[in-house]
Amino acid sequence: MHRTLPFQHLVLHALVVVIVMIAEAIGILKIPIGFGAVILLPILYAFAMGIAINPAIFKATGKLLKAPGTKLAGTMITIAIMPFIAKFGTTVGPKIAEVAAAGPALILQELGNLGTIFIAFPLAVFVFGMGREAIGASYSIDREPNLAVIADKYGLNSPEGAGAMGVYATGTLIGTFVFALLPPLIHSLGLFDVRALAMSCGVGSGSMLAACTGGLVGVVPDQKEAILALAAASNILTYATGLYAAVFLALPLTEWLYKTSRPGTASGDLVKGAAK
Amino acid sequence: MSDGHNAPTRLAADGPDIDLKEEGTSDISRDALLLLIACIIGLISNWVGHGITPLDALAGMAILYATSVGGLALARYVGLGLPSVAWVSLIAILLTIPGVPGSAYVVGAVGKLDFLSLATPALAYGGLALTxxxxxxxxxxxxxxxxxxxxxxxxxxxxxxxxxxxxxxxxx
CATH class of the missing domain: 1.20.5 (Single alpha-helices involved in coiled-coils or other helix-helix interfaces)
Structure with missing residues (x-):
């Protein structure tokens, strides 16, 4: 089926090799700040370098990397994350007793993903005065499966769809950075067991998972095995339950909150297609 | 970016042209070839970041490669509503549970690979893939x-x- 690899594909892989080598050569940097530490990871440099030479940003690299190359890059994300996910899974087996012991916490913390509704929704509706965009924006972390739910129910051209797309695009651009920086800082507050912070890393995105666990291991290196095992277990639970939690819990709850806080507002069907 | 998910819905039809990947519809032999490229780059990443030569880490990477292909196949032919990354994880866990034949060897072999170095190539592709x-x-x-x-x-x-x-x- 693949007689030869198209030249554009070779260009893409070659660029990635160069980026990866630079990022890994720099390595993990730990910058102490007052009460905690900022952990900078090779995945952050790699992502930033990818953006820096992305043809959509810099026309100059468009001569080197054309549409077939960037299209393959999209496919390669889902492929290249797999050895990482596999490696992550192998950390669970040796720690299976510890993971099982944390079972109740692991299962119940999945409900904590609804926490976005209690922080982001009030900000969107009461502080920023957003309309139904707030529903799509704040009901979940808006990665691909959640986006599919919104697309299915409202369409992506609806206000709900616009809100979800905005958070999706923002999360894509800065999610890795947020999840690398945040957990080490929260850990330094001293309020949380590192096991609790580890099992919260499974939010349903491979890059956020990598950033979150990488950051935590950076500040608590002697707990590396337990952090990886718990994060991996929670991530699998999110893969299995996240879509159902979004459809049957998060979205109905957000809809209800919106109707309660904005009585008399048109339903999604009436305003569907009103957005430009 | 669509790291690790196979979103069940085609979104391009009624919205902005964000390309959500659908692993379920792609063919496995193509993915197996792309995975091979990803694994080679992963070995380079691990080498530069941690000084472990590709030859030394080869057995571990071969296990991760086989696990990934197995996960893709199970998602395609068994499914059960689980994305391929969930199948990949489940296989990886099963292989490393103490008492499973060969689990000690698997743990030792994949121990030559740093988890974070394996994520670096995916993020590099991610930065380049943004439209x-x-x-x-x-x-x-x-x-x-x-x-x-x-x-x-x-x-x-x-x-x-x-x-x-x-x-x-x-x-x-």
């Missing part, structure tokens, strides 16, 4: 959406951390 439409959406959404997005991430993480902390403090 001008995705940049445009992020720009046109404005600073309010950026703040909401940060609170979404913070809320999703903290909500889980608070519940986990409460349950752990009860169960020990």
């Amino acid at each position: 001008s439409k995705e940049f445009a959406i992020a720009r046109s959404s404005g600073w309010k959406i950026v703040l909401v997005a940060i609170c979404v991430m913070l809320g999703t993480y903290l909500g889980s951390a608070v519940i986990a902390q409460l349950v752990l403090s009860i169960t020990g």
Whole structure:
């Protein structure tokens, strides 16, 4: 089926090799700040370098990397994350007793993903005065499966769809950075067991998972095995339950909150297609 | 970016042209070839970052490669509503549970590979894969959406951390 690899594909892989080598050569940097530490990871440099030479940003690299190359890059994300996910899974087996012991916490913390509704929704509706965009924006972390739910129910051209797309695009651009920086800082507050912070890393995105666990291991290196095992277990639970939690819990709850806080507002069907 | 998911719905038809990957519809032999490229780059990443030569880490990477292909195949032919990354994880766990034949060898072999170095290639592809439409959406959404997005991430993480902390403090 693949007689030869198209030249554009070779260009893409070659660029990635160069980026990866630079990022890994720099390595993990730990910058102490007052009460905690900022952990900078090779995945952050790699992502930033990818953006820096992305043809959509810099026309100059468009001569080197054309549409077939960037299209393959999209496919390669889902492929290249797999050895990482596999490696992550192998950390669970040796720690299976510890993971099982944390079972109740692991299962119940999945409900904590609804926490976005209690922080982001009030900000969107009461502080920023957003309309139904707030529903799509704040009901979940808006990665691909959640986006599919919104697309299915409202369409992506609806206000709900616009809100979800905005958070999706923002999360894509800065999610890795947020999840690398945040957990080490929260850990330094001293309020949380590192096991609790580890099992919260499974939010349903491979890059956020990598950033979150990488950051935590950076500040608590002697707990590396337990952090990886718990994060991996929670991530699998999110893969299995996240879509159902979004459809049957998060979205109905957000809809209800919106109707309660904005009585008399048109339903999604009436305003569907009103957005430009 | 669509790291690790096979979103079940085709979104391009009624919205901005964000290309959500559908692993379920792609053919496995093509994915197996792309995986091979990803694994080779992963070996280079691990080499530069941790000084472990590709030859030394080869057995571990071969196991991760086989696990990934197995996960793709199970998602395609068994499915059960689980994405391929979930199948990959389940195989990897089974291979390393103490008492399973060969588990000690598997743990030793994949121990030559650093987990974070294996994520670096995916993020490099991720940066290069962003389309001008995705940049445009992020720009046109404005600073309010950026703040909401940060609170979404913070809320999703903290909500889980608070519940986990409460349950752990009860169960020990």
